[in-house]
Amino acid sequence: MHQxxxxxxxxxxxxxxxxxxxxxxxxxxPIYLPADDTVDHHRIIFAHGFYASxxxxxxxxxxxxxxxxxxxxxxxxxxxxxxxxxQQKEFEKVEVKPQAVEWALxxxxxxxxxxxxxxxxxxxxxxxxxxxxxxxxxxxxxxxxFPVRAQQLMAALCEFYQTNMPSxxxxxxxxxx
Numbered sequence: 762m763h764q765x766x767x768x769x770x771x772x773x774x775x776x777x778x779x780x781x782x783x784x785x786x787x788x789x790x791p792i793y794l795p796a797d798d799t800v801d802h803h804r805i806i807f808a809h810g811f812y813a814s815x816x817x818x819x820x821x822x823x824x825x826x827x828x829x830x831x832x833x834x835x836x837x838x839x840x841x842x843x844x845x846x847x848q849q850k851e852f853e854k855v856e857v858k859p860q861a862v863e864w865a866l867x868x869x870x871x872x873x874x875x876x877x878x879x880x881x882x883x884x885x886x887x888x889x890x891x892x893x894x895x896x897x898x899x900x901x902x903x904x905x906x907f908p909v910r911a912q913q914l915m916a917a918l919c920e921f922y923q924t925n926m927p928s929x930x931x932x933x934x935x936x937x938x
Contacts, residue, residue: 763812763872767921772819775917776910777802782830784819786810791818795831803830812872820862823911853891861898862911868927869918899933 765786772784780803781796787806791814794804805822807814821835829835837855860876867874876892907915919926927933 762922763870765810765812765815768812768815768870771917771921772805772815772914775914780830780910782822784815786815793818793822793825793830793834795833816866816870816872817859817863817877819914820859820866820911823862823908823914824858853894856891857894857898860895861902862907864895864899864933865902865907865911865915865927866918868932869915869922869924871922871924874933896930896933900930903928903930 769784769786776782781801782803782805785804785806787808789808791808792806794800794806796803805815805818807818821837822830825835829837856877864874864876876888876895906912915926918924925932
């Protein structure tokens with residue numbers, strides 16, 4: 762049901778003209794690359810052709826402001842797998858908002874969502890605590906509104922997948938194991 766070509770098409774049709782940004786299937790590591798001397802558009806490159814990776818990278822883009830969208834990987838700090846306990850806590854702090862947006866995109870697409878603490882070879886993450894933090898951010902977004910670009914993509918996903926726009930906590934519980 763969730764085909765890579767579909768999310769690429771949905772994203773590019775929704776944002777290319779207005780933000781000069783394309784979603785691109787990549788290989789190993791995801792990365793955001795702003796336009797440069799060799800490529801005249803911005804690229805959200807997601808890993809291994811995974812639909813979930815595409816939604817996660819899009820979520821970061823939905824949150825990044827205009828200045829950050831001019832920086833490689835939005836200028837964010839990233840420490841790869843193998844983080845210490847302190848590094849993992851910092852990672853989780855900066856991942857709460859993107860993963861809350863990713864969760865909303867999953868709901869709109871009718872796709873299951875799992876939080877990703879992304880530290881298989883490091884300190885043991887508190888998955889339930891992290892999931893609770895992400896869910897608290899979801900609840901805040903439900904009250905205050907999701908970022909504008911996230912809302913635009915949610916609407917496009919709802920239209921494509923014939924789902925309803927996420928509007929209550931219950932919508933999120935349904936797609937999370």
